[in-house]
Amino acid sequence: MIFHLVIVQLVLIFIGSALSQEFRFISEALQGGSPCRNGVLFMERFIGGPPSKENYWNGSINFDLYKNLPEARISLFLTAPATIFLDEEDGRVLSDSDAFHITFLKKDDGSFNGKFRVQGRPKGDFPNVAGLTLNNVDICPNLTEWKPTILGAGNTGSIDLANRDDETDPVSLSPCGQRKVQHQGLITNGFPSEEGDWPWHAAIYHVDSIIFSYKCGGTLVSSRAVITAGHCVVDNNNIIVPERVLVRLGQHNRLVTNSNTKEYRVYKIIPHEEFDTTNLRNDIAILKLATEVSFTNYIQPACLWDKSSTDLNEVVKEAGYVVGWGFNEQDELSDILSQGRMPVVSFTTCLSSNRPFFGHYLSDMNYCAGFRNGTSVCNGDSGGGMFFKVNNIFRLRGIVSLAVTREDKNICNSKHYVIFTDSAKYLNWIETHLLD
Incomplete structure (x- = not known):
């Protein structure tokens, strides 16, 4: 039986469309995409979790594609039994034997928060989208079926492209952490990067x-x-x-x-x-x-770090990639995005290099990296990532946090190590x- 959401009629003015995106790995454990060519519905879910709860997806309706909606009521047809949840401040859901009824509430600024959750039955079929209407108008023709990774069911997951033509943009099919533009000699310490x-x-x-x-x-x-x-x-x-x-x-x-x-x-x-x-x-x-x-x-998008391998010792003495528009040799922000490589050093090595400074800031949730030879990240690079290429995939390991400042200026001292937040320690968060 196909379950659906039934709605009351409203005026619909369509003002444009956006290319939909194939279902893909967004980060290491996050999958998502749009089953609709116009991108009006975005679906995403994390891989894993308790088997009794992993048969789900989170949805978001892009109401920005439509102009002057007096109200927002949708019909969402599903391919398997499911329950739909949304925040009570965003809307209301009713159900009967074979239908769900949902009305999104208008906010003070006139917009709607079209977010909801579709929870399938434990070990049941995945509740894919079979249709989507707004004011009984089909806004999601030529659907793409999603076959996600359900670990509890023993599936490996796949992408069904049967409903797509050869003109589909290939970049939307790619996983995280991969470059689409290839150049020769990509990494040279302190040198400008190439676009892409x-x-x-x-x-x-x-x-x-x-x-x-x-x-x-x-x-x-x-x-x-x-x-x-x-x-x-x-x-x-x-x-x-x-x-x-x-x-x-x-x-x-x-x-x-x-x-x-x-x-x-x-x-x-x-x-x-x-x-x-x-x-x-x-x-x-x-x-x-x-x-x-x-x-x-x-x-x-870059890939998050692998949850099964978060021990910092595994990357100590390994060189990670860093990029940014930080201060250059002239003590000015760089115009062109610069790139380089810096080795991770052990807690002991970093602490002993400048105990008064690093003793105050180091913890088990961050780490140090650098050469102490003038090649370093600097002011303006904060917040940027340190990446390691693992099996041809770039994964985020660190976030530029802070550095020792020079005595003559309030900018980084490239003769000292730099502290990075260890993002691998925050994966659950x-x-x-x-x-x-």
């Missing part, structure tokens, strides 16, 4: 009226989330409001944007609950973007908040 080398690197700006000030780097890890340092979202010792933060993706020249650069507003800032501005413990934050990112050759 680091498609997950984000530029974070603080906005004051009409003035945009570059603040930090960040890492795109899903179609809606950027990970950065906690201190990058602080202004005057307070967490900055989301409306004052702008994220640019696909940016190569800090001073110039082009057709590969896209800007995104932030609707939610999630610093770690135990972030301490005095010693920068738990120096990590997630920026939730107001609109879904469209992946291109120049904008791609990250995954929890990616679905907030």
Whole structure:
């Protein structure tokens, strides 16, 4: 039996469409995509979890595609029995023997929060989308079926492209952590990168009226989330409001944007609950973007670290990749995104190099890296990632946190190691908040 949501009629004015995206791995344990060509519905889910609960997906209706909706009532047809949940502040759900009824509530600003959760039966068939209507108008023709990874059922997961034609954009089929633009000689310490080398690197700006000030780097890890340092979202010792933060993706020249650069507003800032501005413990934050990112050759997500291998000793003495627009040899912010490699050092090595400084800031949730020879990340690189290439996949391991400052200027001293937040130690926290 096909279960569905039945709605009351409303006026629908369609103003445009966006390319839908094939279902893909967004990060190491997160899958998602749109079954609709116009991208009106986005589905995502984490792989794993208790077998009794993993047969689910979280959905989001992109009401921005439609103009002047007096009310928002949808019909969602499913291929298997399921229960639908949504926040009571966002809408109401009713059900009978073979149908669900949902009405989204208009917010004060006239918008609707079209988020909900579809929970299938334990060990039952996955509740795919069989149809989607708004005001009894089909807004999701030519559906793509999703066959996700359900660990409890023993499935390996696959992508069904039977309903797609050869013109589908191939970049949307790719997993995380892979470059789409290939260059020769990609990494040379302290040298400019080529456009497209680091498609997950984000530029974070603080906005004051009409003035945009570059603040930090960040890492795109899903179609809606950027990970950065906690201190990058602080202004005057307070967490900055989301409306004052702008994220640019696909940016190569800090001073110039082009057709590969896209800007995104932030609707939610999630610093770690135990972030301490005095010693920068738990120096990590997630920026939730107001609109879904469209992946291109120049904008791609990085993979999170593998949960099964978070021991820091496994990467000590290994060189990770770092990028940013930090201060150069002239003590000025770089115009072009720079790149380099830095080896991770042990806790003991780092501590003994400068005990007064590192003794205050080091913990089991961060680590040190660097050469102590003038090659280093610096002011302006904060929040950016350290990546390791594992089986040809770039995974995020660290977040630039802080460094020793020079005696003559309030900028980094490249003769000392740099502290990185160990993002691998926060994977559970990250995954929890990616679905907030």
